[in-house]
Amino acid sequence: MIRSIWYRVTLLFLTFYYASKVVIAALVFRIPNRHGGVYDETAKRWSAWQLRAAGVKVRMVGMENIPKGQPVVFVSNHQSWFDIISLAANLPHTTRFVSKKELAKVPLLGKAMKVAGHIFIDRQNRQKAFEAYEEIAQVISDGMNAVVFAEGTRSRTGELQPFKKGPFVLAIAAQVPIIPIYCAHTFGISPKGSIRIRPCPVTIYLGEPISTKGMNYEDRHELLQRTHSIVEQFSVDAARDSS
Secondary structure, three states, X not given: OHHHHHHHHHHHHHHHHHHHHHHHHHHOOOOOOOOOHHHHHHHHHHHHHHHHHHOOOEXXXXXXXXXXXXXXXXXXXXXXXXXXXXXXXXXXXXXXXEEEHHHHHOOOHHHHHHHHOOEEEOOOOHHHHHHHHHXXXXXXXXXXXXXXXXXXXXXXXXXXXXXXOHHHXXXXXXXXXXXXXXXXXXXXXOOOOOOOOOOOOEEEEEOOOEOOOOOOHHHHHHHHHHHXXXXXXXXXXXXXXXX
């Protein structure tokens, strides 16, 4: 319980400090949303310090699969909040997240995320969801990577859930590769609905790029199935490695 309290207090301090830095950069110094700079730096440091406060170490497997000089769509499973900060702290290059709209309402944090270029999606409104994907397409066209949690929400059991089609329609429309990702062991740290923090090592598996070149809208289901199969195999590998 002491670890949980320490983490919550640290999270509040880190969020106030780093989110304020981002908002000031945007509003006072008018630093534009661009590659690198304050927006990337603050996200990585904010996330890395949270991992330290929680006592969580992250191991990245397959980093060599991320192409250089080519934007991608990272398609990941989603077990807990620690998926987000583990990826934000460790993925290279300029990366923006597709987040649930509720985060936009969090004081200061929501504003900081918005000015940094992260995209909020209304999962209950299909029209607004597709509008959000148009924003993501703009992010990708600017040469940035996008992270999408394809299950749509956090798993309540830790098991891999079916994927939504939106991320694959996006990747096909942008004609950029997909990098399948599996975040292992984050569920046990902080399951959905729990306030306790139980530190354990996290392993993130990154698959080889899946090309979308030449694909069209009709190929979305095949692309979804292929990506889901890879992520599912990573989940089996992770269970075997931890046994």
